[in-house]
Amino acid sequence: MYYIGVDIGGTGVQAGIVDEYGKVVLKKECRTNVEAGFESIMDDIENLVNSLLLDKNISTKDIKSIGFGVPSFINNEGLISCVNLGWNEVNFIKSIKGRFEDIEVFAENDAKAATLAEAKFGSMKNKKIGVMYTLGTGVGGGIVINENIFIGANNMGGAIGHTIIGENYYDCNCGNNGCLETFCSATAIIKHATKLIQEGRKSLILENANNDINNINAKIVFEAFKENDEVAIETINRFKLYLAKSIASIINTLDPDVISIGGGVSRSSDIILDGLDELVKQHLLYKNENFADIVCASLGADAGIIGAAFLN
Amino acid sequence: MYYIGVDIGGTGVQAGIVDEYGKVVLKKECRTNVEAGFESIMDDIENLVNSLLLDKNISTKDIKSIGFGVPSFINNEGLISCVNLGWNEVNFIKSIKGRFEDIEVFAENDAKAATLAEAKFGSMKNKKIGVMYTLGTGVGGGIVINENIFIGANNMGGAIGHTIIGENYYDCNCGNNGCLETFCSATAIIKHATKLIQEGRKSLILENANNDINNINAKIVFEAFKENDEVAIETINRFKLYLAKSIASIINTLDPDVISIGGGVSRSSDIILDGLDELVKQHLLYKNENFADIVCASLGADAGIIGAAFLN
Numbered sequence: 001m002y003y004i005g006v007d008i009g010g011t012g013v014q015a016g017i018v019d020e021y022g023k024v025v026l027k028k029e030c031r032t033n034v035e036a037g038f039e040s041i042m043d044d045i046e047n048l049v050n051s052l053l054l055d056k057n058i059s060t061k062d063i064k065s066i067g068f069g070v071p072s073f074i075n076n077e078g079l080i081s082c083v084n085l086g087w088n089e090v091n092f093i094k095s096i097k098g099r100f101e102d103i104e105v106f107a108e109n110d111a112k113a114a115t116l117a118e119a120k121f122g123s124m125k126n127k128k129i130g131v132m133y134t135l136g137t138g139v140g141g142g143i144v145i146n147e148n149i150f151i152g153a154n155n156m157g158g159a160i161g162h163t164i165i166g167e168n169y170y171d172c173n174c175g176n177n178g179c180l181e182t183f184c185s186a187t188a189i190i191k192h193a194t195k196l197i198q199e200g201r202k203s204l205i206l207e208n209a210n211n212d213i214n215n216i217n218a219k220i221v222f223e224a225f226k227e228n229d230e231v232a233i234e235t236i237n238r239f240k241l242y243l244a245k246s247i248a249s250i251i252n253t254l255d256p257d258v259i260s261i262g263g264g265v266s267r268s269s270d271i272i273l274d275g276l277d278e279l280v281k282q283h284l285l286y287k288n289e290n291f292a293d294i295v296c297a298s299l300g301a302d303a304g305i306i307g308a309a310f311l312n
Numbered sequence: 313m314y315y316i317g318v319d320i321g322g323t324g325v326q327a328g329i330v331d332e333y334g335k336v337v338l339k340k341e342c343r344t345n346v347e348a349g350f351e352s353i354m355d356d357i358e359n360l361v362n363s364l365l366l367d368k369n370i371s372t373k374d375i376k377s378i379g380f381g382v383p384s385f386i387n388n389e390g391l392i393s394c395v396n397l398g399w400n401e402v403n404f405i406k407s408i409k410g411r412f413e414d415i416e417v418f419a420e421n422d423a424k425a426a427t428l429a430e431a432k433f434g435s436m437k438n439k440k441i442g443v444m445y446t447l448g449t450g451v452g453g454g455i456v457i458n459e460n461i462f463i464g465a466n467n468m469g470g471a472i473g474h475t476i477i478g479e480n481y482y483d484c485n486c487g488n489n490g491c492l493e494t495f496c497s498a499t500a501i502i503k504h505a506t507k508l509i510q511e512g513r514k515s516l517i518l519e520n521a522n523n524d525i526n527n528i529n530a531k532i533v534f535e536a537f538k539e540n541d542e543v544a545i546e547t548i549n550r551f552k553l554y555l556a557k558s559i560a561s562i563i564n565t566l567d568p569d570v571i572s573i574g575g576g577v578s579r580s581s582d583i584i585l586d587g588l589d590e591l592v593k594q595h596l597l598y599k600n601e602n603f604a605d606i607v608c609a610s611l612g613a614d615a616g617i618i619g620a621a622f623l624n
Contacts, residue, residue: 073601157567162597166478166479167478250565252469255463
């Protein structure tokens with residue numbers, strides 16, 4: 001028996017046939033044709049899934065369920081609004097069910113789906129309570145209890161990127177000040193390094209960005225950190241301090257077994273994890289007790305497909 | 313069938329026989345003789361419970377279980393350390409079991425026990441996910457999922473008073489800066505009003521404290537708020553702003569059905585709840601969705617006994 005997982009992004013759709021052990025056995029992708037509108041995207045997804053079945057030489061009868069990770073919030077009525085996809089309260093599930101009548105269909109926020117994959121098959125496997133930090137352009141997250149995604153009463157749970165953790169010099173896209181996302185994302189790293197350089201601080205970062213401040217990205221800052229660049233060190237240490245404050249607050253609240261760090265920024269996990277345990281411990285209430293293992297996500301980009309496949 | 317709940321505090325022990333509907337049918341108390349040491353306190357508790365049974369004319373056979381709320385952290389081995397009681401890793405459960413051999417015995421942190429009572433019989437009844445804020449000298453808390461206390465992997469969960477929510481001008485007792493407790497406790501109110509007055513601000517608060525700055529308490533500040541005193545308004549509004557930031561962060565993370573506010577400070581719930589919903593909404597990620605009801609705790613001081621009685 002197989003599962004199908006579909007990870008819908010703003011630029012591309014990734015679909016895969018996944019076996020019961022969480023292994024992606026066949027994978028295909030197509031462009032997300034945002035301009036063409038909702039039904040056209042759904043047509044493309046239908047074709048993509050049928051093409052997977054054809055290539056694997058199986059039918060919908062061999063598929064236990066099909067799940068979708070979508071880059072947006074899904075409300076209690078199953079309606080999806082997503083600015084990046086140009087969707088406004090579309091009835092996604094209904095449209096899918098009309099296309100794959102014999103299969104059970106599930107949909108969830110993509111970060112939550114990736115969290116589920118890490119819980120079932122990756123860095124948070126066999127743990128009772130796990131919290132995922134997805135550190136990328138923004139900060140996503142998810143909570144897993146007994147291998148189920150914890151969605152809360154209105155499906156709003158797990159948005160740890162928008163927990164307020166300090167006071168910051170710029171506001172978050174969500175309109176608030178002090179969100180974790182404004183301290184611990186790639187965007188936060190770029191903004192802070194840029195700010196210091198604009199204040200007149202000398203830094204390798206600017207050189208490595210071809211002397212164009214608009215070229216600065218998180219990778220350049222992490223590389224400068226390795227070369228002991230002061231602006232990079234100050235920027236990354238600030239990032240780590242607030243990450244530690246957030247993790248300690250999550251431990252004080254939820255006391256998980258494991259905290260998993262994924263997303264693009266986690267490619268520099270050697271730098272992020274170095275000394276992080278000690279920094280977290282300093283911010284805990286119960287400093288002498290065992291606390292969550294802090295680890296890196298292990299499934300990489302496939303987590304979205306795998307997690308979507310195992311939604312239920 | 314009855315339950316017995318015992319709420320152990322730093323100055324007194326409250327014990328009660330509770331019926332299956334969460335009603336306290338008989339209640340007794342004794343002084344907590346901290347100086348006399350652990351075993352002596354346990355002797356007093358044994359006598360208090362036996363005296364309850366005698367007065368109600370029932371035996372241990374009529375009791376389903378006996379539960380204890382203790383003002384401290386209980387680690388995974390069941391050991392309790394509590395500075396206020398002078399206990400250092402005492403084996404509380406073992407001592408109780410030696411005294412009441414026929415009854416099931418449970419113990420939990422007192423704030424968590426009170427949270428359980430509110431979930432089973434009070435302000436959070438019939439809700440799937442509830443979060444309790446106990447706003448007193450400090451800030452306690454608890455999380456309830458399906459009428460069970462959520463304790464986490466190492467029993468450290470629910471300590472929302474020590475989530476970091478901003479940057480403050482004084483550090484928390486736990487050694488960190490920015491804990492909710494330093495913004496939203498009676499202590500925080502007293503410290504902030506005192507600070508403003510020491511900075512030269514004129515205020516009714518000082519008059520009402522008999523012109524002795526050391527006499528200021530939270531009640532005086534709330535009373536001055538009602539008389540439009542500017543220092544009181546600034547202090548209480550700051551308290552409410554950070555309470556809203558914390559509640560919004562909890563909703564973004566856990567998305568509970570209900571948030572219940574108890575503790576001594578909640579006696580001024582008319583002032584605290586006024587406009588709080590709107591302030592929370594401003595700080596949410598999903599501003600257009602339904603979110604948790606924010607209510608006052610309803611069981612008052614009996615919550616400790618009732619919650620202890622229903623531990624399991």
